[in-house]
Amino acid sequence: MKRTIIFLLFFFTAFSLYASDMDGVTKLDTNEVISVNKHAMDNRLTDPEQSVMDATKALAMARKINYNNGIAEAYRVLGLANYYLDQPEKSFENYLSAVAFFVKAGNLAGEAKVYNNVGNLYRDHDTNRSLDYFFKSLAIANKINNIPLIASLNLNLGNVYTRKNSYSQALKYYEKSRVIFSELKDSVNLVQCSQNIGVVYFQLRQFDKSLSLLLDANAAAKRMDLNESIASIDLTLASLYMIQKKFDDAERIVKEGVTYTQLVKDPKLEYDYKHTTYELEYNRKDYAKAMFYLREIYKVDSANFKTNTSVQMRLIEATRKQEEQQKESERAAERQAYDRTKFWAVTIVAGLLLVVIGLLVGNVKRKAKTNSQLTLLNGEVSRQKDNLDRINHHLEEIIDERTKDLQIKNRKLSEHSSYLSHQIRGPIATLRGLINLEKEGLVDQEECITMMDKCVSEIDEKIIDMSDMLHNPSRTTT
CATH class of the missing domain: 1.10.287 (Helix Hairpins)
Structure with a gap:
């Protein structure tokens, strides 16, 4: 019995030490995955192609150690990089994978972030569906009190309402996000807030407010090497200068924007600059150049019409697939919970059986020892009886x-x-x-x-x- 107990204690101690050692190794690996994912996230605006490479590396590392949160975040960052590279289908597929792994890991914050990203993806194709995802994400963010995510969602809701021409609603959400980002000292997103508010004022034809905000945002973006943001801000600035008949300033800012667009390799921005250049040449009454850019725009519009139609159809199909995958994930989570319960139940029963077996073995050994002692005593009693019989006979x-x-x-x-x-x-x-x-x-x-x-x-x-x-x-x- 004592040997059985000692063996069990030794086994569990060795297992605990092994688990602790493996836990230390895993922590080192997970920290590396987190670091690579963060680097990929930081490059999403300045170099989305590098983000794709870093996120792919992080994904391979996370899969190797079966780190679900790392896998999910790598897929999310891939989706963001694909979004900035104007690859909505790949972006959506990666977001779907990210949601599945975040659900598997029980990470509500990660799940909410992905819904936020999907809302951004739908923003240019289906504003109503975009709002659904944003509000879905906002509900989770409020539930877990994720302040940075709440700020980002307010910013994105403002973007959707801007596209819906609901400018008062847009300004309300932009102002909420600006206040939170100021408290968080998030300079990158403060640039986005200034840019977006400047765009709203531009649409409201309050050009002085718009120009001041956009120039401040442009300068801040340059200080932080936010190439995507600079190119996007320059578009609105060019349109503003054209309205003010400042064609030289408009030309200068367009050239600057084209340069930054080439750095980020964003096809959508390239198209927008062609359209802005056409408007600039048309307003200058240089119709030959305007016609040239108009032909280029027409070619892109024809391709984009087909692409956008295809994208919308694929997004609808992907949405259905996501719903099915989400249901499957829920079923898988239930199965895992059942399997875990079953595993622990079997483990406990096995442990109890080991204890019972140990007790039975000890009992059998004790009985065998007792029987052996009784046999010896019986033999001694028999010898004593024989001696008594001989003594009685002699007497x-x-x-x-x-x-x-x-x-x-x-x-x-x-x-x-x-x-x-x-x-x-x-x-x-x-x-x-x-x-x-x-x-x-x-x-x-x-x-x-x-x-x-x-x-x-x-x-x-x-x-x-x-x-x-x-x-x-x-x-x-x-």
Whole structure:
């Protein structure tokens, strides 16, 4: 029993040490995955292609150690990079994978971030569906009190309402996000807020407010190397300068924007700059150049119409696939929960069985030891009984011998008693007769004494003779 308990203690101790060691190794690996994912995330605006490479590396590392949160975040960053590379289908597929792994890991914050990203993806194709995803994400963010995500969602809701031309709603959400980002000291997103508010004021034809906000945002974006943001801000600035008839400033800002667009390799921005360049040349009344850019725009529009239609159809199909995958993920989570419960139940039962087996083995060993001791005791009792039997038999023999001896002595004693009474009676009778004769004066006194002495001597001889016969059984009476 003691050996069984010691073995179990040794086994569980060794297992705990091994698990602790593996946990330390895993922590190192997960930290590396987190670091690579963060680097990929930081590059999403300045170099989305590098983001794709970093996120792919992080994904491979996370899969190797089965780190679900790392896998999910890598897919999310891939989706963001694909979005900035104008690859909505790939982006959506990666977002779907990210949601599945975040659900599997039970990470609500990660799940909410992906819904936010999907809302951005739908923003240019389906504003209503975009709002659904944003509000879905916002509900989770409020539930877990994720302040940075709440700020981002307010910013994105403002973007959707801008596209819906609901400018008052847009400004309300932009202002909420700006306040939170200021508290968080998030300079990157503050640039986005300034840019978006500037765009709203531009649409509201409040050009002075718009110009001030956009120039501040442009300068801040340059300080932080936010190439995508610079190119996007320059688009609105170019349109603003054209309205103000500042064509040289518009041309300068367009050239700057094209340069940054080439750095980020964003096809959508390239198209927007072609359209802005066409408007600039048209307003300058350089119709030949305007016609050239119009033809380019027409080619892109034709391709984009087909692409956008295809994208929308694929997004609808992907949405259905996502819903099915989400249901499957929920079923998988339920199965995993059941499997975990089953595993622990089996483990506990196995542990109890081991304990019971240990107790039974110990009990059997104790019984075997007890039986062995009882066998030894039985043997000893048997030997003692045999000794007692031999002693009793010997005693019986001694008693029989003594009884026979006593019987012989009793018989001899009886014989000697009869003999003595017979032998002694004669001299005693003579003595009695002499005494009577002496009383009557019939016998001489001296002669009487002599005869009495002779009788006494005879009695003494008979007594001595009888004593010899009692102490010497070989003698017989005569």
